[in-house]
Amino acid sequence: MTTNLKAADLVQADRVHTSLYTSAEIFDEEMSKIFESTWVWVAHESEVPEAGSYKNTFVGKQPVIVVRDRKGEIRVLLNRCRHRCATVCEGKKGKTQSFVCPYHGWAFGLDGALRNVPYEGSYGSEGLDKKLFPLPGLRVESYQGMVFATFKEDIEPLVDYLGPAKKWMDLFMKQGAGYGIEVPGEQRFRFPGNWKIQLENTTDAYHFPLVHKSFLTTLDPQALDTFSFMEGDGFVEDLGNGHSVMVMIPELVDLEAHLDQPIPERFAELAAELAKQGLDDLKVRKIVRAVGGTGFNLNIFPNIACSMAFFRVLRPISVEETEIHHSVINMKDGPEIANQYRLRLHEYFQGPLGFGTPDDGEAWCRVQAGVHACGREEKDKWIMVNRGLPIEKQGADGPRSDVTGETGMRAAYQQWKKLMSA
Amino acid sequence: MSLQTLHEVTAFLWQEADLLDHKEHDAWIALWEESGRYIVPIDPESTDYANTLNYSNDDHAMRKMRAHRLRSGEAVSTTPAPRTARSTSRIVILKEDGDTIVVRAAQNLREFHKDRFRHYTSNIEYTLKRAGGSFKIAQKVIRLLNSDDAIASIGYIL
Ligand code: FES
Numbered sequence: 001m002t003t004n005l006k007a008a009d010l011v012q013a014d015r016v017h018t019s020l021y022t023s024a025e026i027f028d029e030e031m032s033k034i035f036e037s038t039w040v041w042v043a044h045e046s047e048v049p050e051a052g053s054y055k056n057t058f059v060g061k062q063p064v065i066v067v068r069d070r071k072g073e074i075r076v077l078l079n080r081c082r083h084r085c086a087t088v089c090e091g092k093k094g095k096t097q098s099f100v101c102p103y104h105g106w107a108f109g110l111d112g113a114l115r116n117v118p119y120e121g122s123y124g125s126e127g128l129d130k131k132l133f134p135l136p137g138l139r140v141e142s143y144q145g146m147v148f149a150t151f152k153e154d155i156e157p158l159v160d161y162l163g164p165a166k167k168w169m170d171l172f173m174k175q176g177a178g179y180g181i182e183v184p185g186e187q188r189f190r191f192p193g194n195w196k197i198q199l200e201n202t203t204d205a206y207h208f209p210l211v212h213k214s215f216l217t218t219l220d221p222q223a224l225d226t227f228s229f230m231e232g233d234g235f236v237e238d239l240g241n242g243h244s245v246m247v248m249i250p251e252l253v254d255l256e257a258h259l260d261q262p263i264p265e266r267f268a269e270l271a272a273e274l275a276k277q278g279l280d281d282l283k284v285r286k287i288v289r290a291v292g293g294t295g296f297n298l299n300i301f302p303n304i305a306c307s308m309a310f311f312r313v314l315r316p317i318s319v320e321e322t323e324i325h326h327s328v329i330n331m332k333d334g335p336e337i338a339n340q341y342r343l344r345l346h347e348y349f350q351g352p353l354g355f356g357t358p359d360d361g362e363a364w365c366r367v368q369a370g371v372h373a374c375g376r377e378e379k380d381k382w383i384m385v386n387r388g389l390p391i392e393k394q395g396a397d398g399p400r401s402d403v404t405g406e407t408g409m410r411a412a413y414q415q416w417k418k419l420m421s422a
Numbered sequence: 423m424s425l426q427t428l429h430e431v432t433a434f435l436w437q438e439a440d441l442l443d444h445k446e447h448d449a450w451i452a453l454w455e456e457s458g459r460y461i462v463p464i465d466p467e468s469t470d471y472a473n474t475l476n477y478s479n480d481d482h483a484m485r486k487m488r489a490h491r492l493r494s495g496e497a498v499s500t501t502p503a504p505r506t507a508r509s510t511s512r513i514v515i516l517k518e519d520g521d522t523i524v525v526r527a528a529q530n531l532r533e534f535h536k537d538r539f540r541h542y543t544s545n546i547e548y549t550l551k552r553a554g555g556s557f558k559i560a561q562k563v564i565r566l567l568n569s570d571d572a573i574a575s576i577g578y579i580l
């Protein structure tokens with residue numbers, strides 16, 4: 001590390017060191033000690049619906065293919081031909097029978113097995129021992145349709161790693177309103193800043209009224225009231241293993257509760273249309289509540305958040321560049337009109353042309369620009385994450401502070417420290 | 423299809439481009455039919471904009487809110503506002519049906535924001551309706567060439 005401090009010193013209880021955002025050496029170490037050593041989110045199962053459906057993504061810096069094989073199992077394979085390294089799969093998503101390398105034609109099955117090598121005679125009369133050259137697969141496990149992969153064969157089972165985050169994932173999936181959920185698309189954008197700036201932001205309610213003022217002013221009074229949560233009963237709680245939850249709107253934690261409450265004005269037309277389609281009142285209420293999304297953000301270390309109504313995925317590009325995907329969530333085979341509402345609500349706030357995301361992005365750019373003003377002395381090189389620390393109390397699963405507290409960031413940085421010290 | 427129509431359409435699109443580059447948003451909104459949609463798709467093949475995720479799919483109310491957001495001074499991403507100059511060219515009339523004209527054009531847009539230039543190239547499809555000696559926009563679909571890649575924030579109207 002470029003600084004003479006060790007991982008253990010770079011993260012303190014209430015602050016983290018500037019070099020966490022600026023050191024290329026630390027970034028490289030993060031790729032191996034964090035992204036290649038823990039469970040990393042790779043897909044929602046709906047993104048690879050059938051045998052042969054694939055999605056190209058990354059675990060840290062390594063390109064991987066998420067693919068459903070012929071038996072219906074989801075595999076995560078390294079996207080590298082075992083001959084001389086060409087990628088065997090291109091495009092963000094698609095469907096294929098097999099992976100044929102474009103360079104010399106080695107052909108791999110959906111399970112990664114090497115099936116065919118052109119002009120094999122040159123490898124001798126026995127040919128090539130094909131079972132020695134499959135596309136290597138990562139360990140894959142999923143929970144609630146969310147698929148995670150890891151390079152670390154002996155890591156704890158995913159469900160243990162998630163721990164108390166699981167119950168929040170259960171709550172999050174109630175947005176399916178009984179239909180189940182699917183991810184039909186995402187917006188992708190990049191910002192010039194370190195990946196942990198985005199990680200922090202998912203449990204940062206503190207920025208909301210200022211950064212998202214231009215969004216808030218477009219809301220009707222009822223919606224504005226819902227989004228005025230700064231001094232409400234919300235909280236941030238450390239869920240262990242770097243995960244945390246930020247509850248902004250407590251009445252929207254359980255989308256199947258409070259179904260008797262009046263339907264918000266902005267969804268009145270939707271409710272009327274659903275009723276017209278013959279859905280009973282309870283179902284209408286359930287769908288309408290689901291359309292609005294949940295009232296919390298769940299941060300799952302290191303790269304995925306269940307953020308109110310969508311998945312927020314981060315991908316580290318370099319120490320000072322990060323790619324973000326905002327994946328929209330629809331009700332699988334749900335009423336078209338309800339899904340259209342969800343799509344339009346997503347476009348409203350999210351993505352590079354939304355009314356919210358660009359302002360987040362600008363704030364993060366400013367963080368990355370400002371972090372270089374770090375003086376010469378150690379005392380000037382710290383990033384403060386102490387908000388809410390003095391009022392933290394034990395919550396259901398870990399330390400809990402008010403909704404604007406930085407408890408979620410402290411949770412993530414303690415996990416960072418643990419993995420980076422290994 | 424007459425050259426006269428092409429001239430009229432060209433003049434209209436240049437006027438629109440000029441309004442947008444000079445941030446005359448109220449005048450731009452007045453160019454629209456109220457039922458019109460301003461759409462920036464993600465999927466280059468998409469035509470079912472209602473049932474797919476876009477970057478934006480604005481109705482009249484959203485267009486007005488977007489314009490307001492861009493000049494309100496409340497959005498840190500557009501303060502200072504990006505400066506843009508766009509060239510609209512290769513204007514072709516695809517279809518003329520009564521008062522409705524479908525047009526396709528290429529747009530090269532250069533943006534300067536704070537300390538950097540960006541370049542966005544798009545194919546734009548317009549549905550125009552003849553009205554009062556000019557046109558109203560019934561639909562504008564902006565297909566960024568790199569729409570399915572990761573892009574940066576766009577703090578203006580394309
Ligand atoms: S690099 Fe793939 S077949 Fe040669």
Ligand SMILES: [Fe+2]
Nearest residue numbers: 207211212360
């Ligand atoms: Fe935000």
